[in-house]
Amino acid sequence: MISMSQIKAARGLLDWSQSVLADKAALTQRTLTNIETGRTRPNIDTLSIIKKTLEDNGVEFIEDGVRHKKHHMDIFKGETYQADFMNFLYNILDSTATKEVLLNGINQSLLTGAARDDVLEYTKKIKKLGVTERFIVPEGMEQSCMTADARNYRGLPPHYFSDTTPIIIFECYYAVMLFDIQEIWVIKNKALADFQRKQFSCLWDNGKIFT
Numbered sequence: 001m002i003s004m005s006q007i008k009a010a011r012g013l014l015d016w017s018q019s020v021l022a023d024k025a026a027l028t029q030r031t032l033t034n035i036e037t038g039r040t041r042p043n044i045d046t047l048s049i050i051k052k053t054l055e056d057n058g059v060e061f062i063e064d065g066v067r068h069k070k071h072h073m074d075i076f077k078g079e080t081y082q083a084d085f086m087n088f089l090y091n092i093l094d095s096t097a098t099k100e101v102l103l104n105g106i107n108q109s110l111l112t113g114a115a116r117d118d119v120l121e122y123t124k125k126i127k128k129l130g131v132t133e134r135f136i137v138p139e140g141m142e143q144s145c146m147t148a149d150a151r152n153y154r155g156l157p158p159h160y161f162s163d164t165t166p167i168i169i170f171e172c173y174y175a176v177m178l179f180d181i182q183e184i185w186v187i188k189n190k191a192l193a194d195f196q197r198k199q200f201s202c203l204w205d206n207g208k209i210f211t
Helices: 004-014 018-024 029-037 044-056 081-095 113-128 190-206
Strands: 059-062 065-068 072-077 100-104 132-138 153-156 167-170 173-178 183-188
Touching (some): 004 018, 004 029, 004 059, 004 065, 018 029, 018 044, 029 044, 072 081, 081 113, 081 167, 081 173, 081 183, 100 190, 153 190, 167 190
Parallel strands (some): 100 132, 132 153
Antiparallel strands (some): 072 183, 167 173, 173 183
């Protein structure tokens, strides 16, 4: 079974506070605090719940500590699924050397109101990290709709473009936004991410340049 130090290390790996882990594991923060400080000795069922919660979010427990799983899938869903994904993406970009995000199927002309404000704010945050974004968009999209410099965009003819299931490629992750069921599936697999990156490059090299 996992140790108290492994629980704390796993939280650090995910950049989770005690309150976040407690909420996701359906425990009280007081219970988790008492466990981590050794004030109470948790039963096996409680430790199993904590362990499964952390494993479901990409942590692997090893003999001498914890590490990110090499391959796993996260699913973001619920009312805050998009905001939760953007926070996840930001944390990955902040903690890795990879500073590029590739997006295919994002039609920014559909962004309005608070949703557009959220994207603009997020764009400012990742720019401070030195991150650049490249977009595959419909070739008729107005440049006034773009949240980045026009040189970071390539356009596809309308009959080849789809904005129903946008994809996002970053580091060793491949994400699919499923708007119809309000979920985002994120697969951590380097081979898949590298393959999709090559497919993106093909579209990019043959897409329309915005001037």
